[in-house]
Amino acid sequence: MRFAPARVRPALAAAAIAAPSVLALYAFLSAESGTRVSLVLAGSVLAVLAGWRSGLLARLVRTADERALVVALALAALGLIRAFHDDPFVLLLLSRALLVLVACLGLHVQLADAGVPNFAGAAFFGVGGYTAAVLGRGTLPHPAVLLASGAVAAAVGSLLLLPLLRTRGHYAALITIAFGLLFRTFFEVNESLGGPQGLKLGGFRVLGFDFNDDRQLLGVDYSGFAFYCLAALALTLLAVAFVRRLERSWLGVALDAVRLDETAAACFGISIGKWKIAAFTLGNALIGVAGGLSAMMVGFIAPNNFTFQESLVLVSILLLGGLGNLAGLAVASLIVVGLPEKLQTIQEYRYLLFSVLVVLVLVLRPAGLIRRAVRRPFGSVLP
Amino acid sequence: MSEAAPLLVCRDLTRHFGGLVALEGLDLELRKGEILGLIGPNGSGKTTFFNVLTGLYPPTRGEVLFAGESLTGVGPQAVYRAGITRTFQRSRLCLELSIFDNLAIGAHRLLDHGLWLNLLGRDALARQADATAAAARELLHVFDPPLAARLFEPTAGIPMIDRRRVEICRALMSHPRLLLLDEPSAGMTAEETAHLMDDILEVRRRFGDLTIVLIEHEMAVIARVTDRCLVLNYGRKLCQGTYAEVSADAEVRRAYLGLT
Numbered sequence: 003m004r005f006a007p008a009r010v011r012p013a014l015a016a017a018a019i020a021a022p023s024v025l026a027l028y029a030f031l032s033a034e035s036g037t038r039v040s041l042v043l044a045g046s047v048l049a050v051l052a053g054w055r056s057g058l059l060a061r062l063v064r065t066a067d068e069r070a071l072v073v074a075l076a077l078a079a080l081g082l083i084r085a086f087h088d089d090p091f092v093l094l095l096l097s098r099a100l101l102v103l104v105a106c107l108g109l110h111v112q113l114a115d116a117g118v119p120n121f122a123g124a125a126f127f128g129v130g131g132y133t134a135a136v137l138g139r140g141t142l143p144h145p146a147v148l149l150a151s152g153a154v155a156a157a158v159g160s161l162l163l164l165p166l167l168r169t170r171g172h173y174a175a176l177i178t179i180a181f182g183l184l185f186r187t188f189f190e191v192n193e194s195l196g197g198p199q200g201l202k203l204g205g206f207r208v209l210g211f212d213f214n215d216d217r218q219l220l221g222v223d224y225s226g227f228a229f230y231c232l233a234a235l236a237l238t239l240l241a242v243a244f245v246r247r248l249e250r251s252w253l254g255v256a257l258d259a260v261r262l263d264e265t266a267a268a269c270f271g272i273s274i275g276k277w278k279i280a281a282f283t284l285g286n287a288l289i290g291v292a293g294g295l296s297a298m299m300v301g302f303i304a305p306n307n308f309t310f311q312e313s314l315v316l317v318s319i320l321l322l323g324g325l326g327n328l329a330g331l332a333v334a335s336l337i338v339v340g341l342p343e344k345l346q347t348i349q350e351y352r353y354l355l356f357s358v359l360v361v362l363v364l365v366l367r368p369a370g371l372i373r374r375a376v377r378r379p380f381g382s383v384l385p
Numbered sequence: 386m387s388e389a390a391p392l393l394v395c396r397d398l399t400r401h402f403g404g405l406v407a408l409e410g411l412d413l414e415l416r417k418g419e420i421l422g423l424i425g426p427n428g429s430g431k432t433t434f435f436n437v438l439t440g441l442y443p444p445t446r447g448e449v450l451f452a453g454e455s456l457t458g459v460g461p462q463a464v465y466r467a468g469i470t471r472t473f474q475r476s477r478l479c480l481e482l483s484i485f486d487n488l489a490i491g492a493h494r495l496l497d498h499g500l501w502l503n504l505l506g507r508d509a510l511a512r513q514a515d516a517t518a519a520a521a522r523e524l525l526h527v528f529d530p531p532l533a534a535r536l537f538e539p540t541a542g543i544p545m546i547d548r549r550r551v552e553i554c555r556a557l558m559s560h561p562r563l564l565l566l567d568e569p570s571a572g573m574t575a576e577e578t579a580h581l582m583d584d585i586l587e588v589r590r591r592f593g594d595l596t597i598v599l600i601e602h603e604m605a606v607i608a609r610v611t612d613r614c615l616v617l618n619y620g621r622k623l624c625q626g627t628y629a630e631v632s633a634d635a636e637v638r639r640a641y642l643g644l645t
Contacts, residue, residue: 244504251503251510252489252496258482259490266477269439270555271465271493376483376539380507381514 012067020074031092039344083231093227095343100234101292103335106319107241108288114326116281117261119175122182123316126286128308129155130293135201135303144207148294155290156283167275182313189305200304230299250380318360326374392417392596398447400437407433409620420597422611430620431600435565440464470556471565476548480541488521491555524554528584546577566599
């Protein structure tokens with residue numbers, strides 16, 4: 003790497019991160035037996051540890067061109083969709099991981115950027131889902147239904163704004179916990195929204211293209227979930243671009259100031275309330291859109307899917323990925339969503355396992371495996 | 386505003402914390418371009434005065450007029466917009482951000498925070514970022530040229546004296562009319578302090594009409610840079626005048642210097 007010309011080094015580093023990651027993911031997804039899955043996992047963990055201890059990983063991450071990395075990973079995801087074209091189980095798993103990632107990007111804007119905790123992530127995901135269930139039956143085009151899912155989640159979140167702005171830290175977290183619990187009860191007793199039995203949903207349709215149908219394209223049979231996976235991928239790319247641009251702008255600077263020192267921020271004209279509201283609302287909108295598409299994909303929605311435990315899982319993904327680290331967030335989403343599905347033996351113990359992992363991360367590496375990077379300059383002249 | 390009218394007028398400014406009198410009946414007039422030294426023993430109400438003036442604590446009583454407008458009881462954001470900025474006794478920089486980010490926080494008033502420009506107008510944003518970086522470099526250059534070259538490095542990596550400089554630059558980024566410096570020499574050697582004071586005088590020379598209130602325990606600094614001093618004790622004004630007058634005052638010597 004050191005000998006490569008400086009111009010191509012960032013692209014090479016991106017490839018050096020993307021290629022082994024995708025190979026490991028492919029091996030993980032195609033492993034049939036529990037032993038195989040465990041082997042792939044152990045191998046990946048060892049490889050990451052080796053890369054981390056030798057400093058290679060940190061160096062690659064520093065050098066890698068982010069845009070090249072995102073393009074490489076997106077292309078790899080297309081490759082994976084093609085490779086698992088008729089395996090609905092794997093495609094569903096991938097799509098769920100991507101949608102959970104989008105929801106976590108929403109939490110990331112709230113907690114990692116603005117410092118607003120949200121322990122009701124699953125509730126807002128559910129609000130998006132119920133919105134899609136109700137509006138999806140009507141004549142509204144489905145992409146607009148997704149936008150409405152985000153808007154309704156953001157609007158419901160605004161109910162929490164007053165108490166959230168009057169509190170900080172643990173107390174703010176408690177408010178969101180209370181809301182998450184209330185939400186579930188509200189949908190359980192609300193017969194017009196299906197009560198505890200929940201609601202059925204039709205599939206996602208765009209211009210007559212029904213995502214639920216299996217199709218043959220260029221001589222390959224694709225399961226319907228392949229198209230959901232594509233939609234989830236597109237949504238993820240949009241969300242990543244949104245979060246990245248938000249962070250590399252004056253908005254990101256202001257949010258950082260609010261998170262790191264409210265008093266100093268206020269003395270430089272930054273309105274704490276306004277920025278917390280903006281981050282909380284934008285974050286909930288992202289979570290709501292992900293929830294809407296997720297409900298249409300699964301075809302069914304019930305209060306039981308959106309428990310406090312699920313909210314905790316979302317927050318633990320954020321912590322496992324390392325607060326402020328988007329790549330870590332993607333890896334953590336895949337592990338937390340994929341592991342219990344592929345390794346059935348841990349299905350029962352998944353909450354226990356993730357709790358232990360979160361505690362380990364918080365004790366050993368509270369800042370995440372890789373330290374949060376300083377914002378790159380967004381002017382045209384690089385230093 | 387006529388030349389004669391004072392920039393800042395405080396009348397009967399008072400702040401109590403429960404039964405504790407932190408600041409009591411302070412009357413103060415500040416002319417444009419003046420450097421006022423604020424001295425007094427620890428706990429005499431100097432920082433409380435800054436906190437009341439910048440809107441962090443509402444005053445219990447009294448009023449604040451800045452450039453003819455009332456700033457009584459308004460929040461810190463409005464005080465900043467009116468053109469008053471400050472540094473803090475214990476450095477309050479965001480250490481995990483770059484020097485540039487910290488200075489951009491100081492320039493908040495001048496930056497465009499529209500969603501459209503920030504998310505989609507990348508060229509316009511880049512131009513604004515370039516202009517802000519140029520202004521930041523110019524300001525840092527006055528204090529310490531090598532520091533200007535480290536603009537995009539994390540603030541946590543620079544020594545204490547540079548952090549102090551960055552904090553003062555952050556307060557200057559928005560072209561304030563009144564600058565409040567809370568013990569800029571705290572934790573510095575005499576040499577570093579002298580250097581910092583040179584820089585502050587240099588900044589004032591460049592920004593002709595900048596008015597400064599300086600809290601300082603280092604009497605050499607007060608003697609050198611201030612036009613006038615105000616001595617506080619137990620939240621009350623003890624006396625005011627030039628440093629020579631104030632330091633000759635018997636009451637001040639008793640309260641502050643511990644002399645009998």
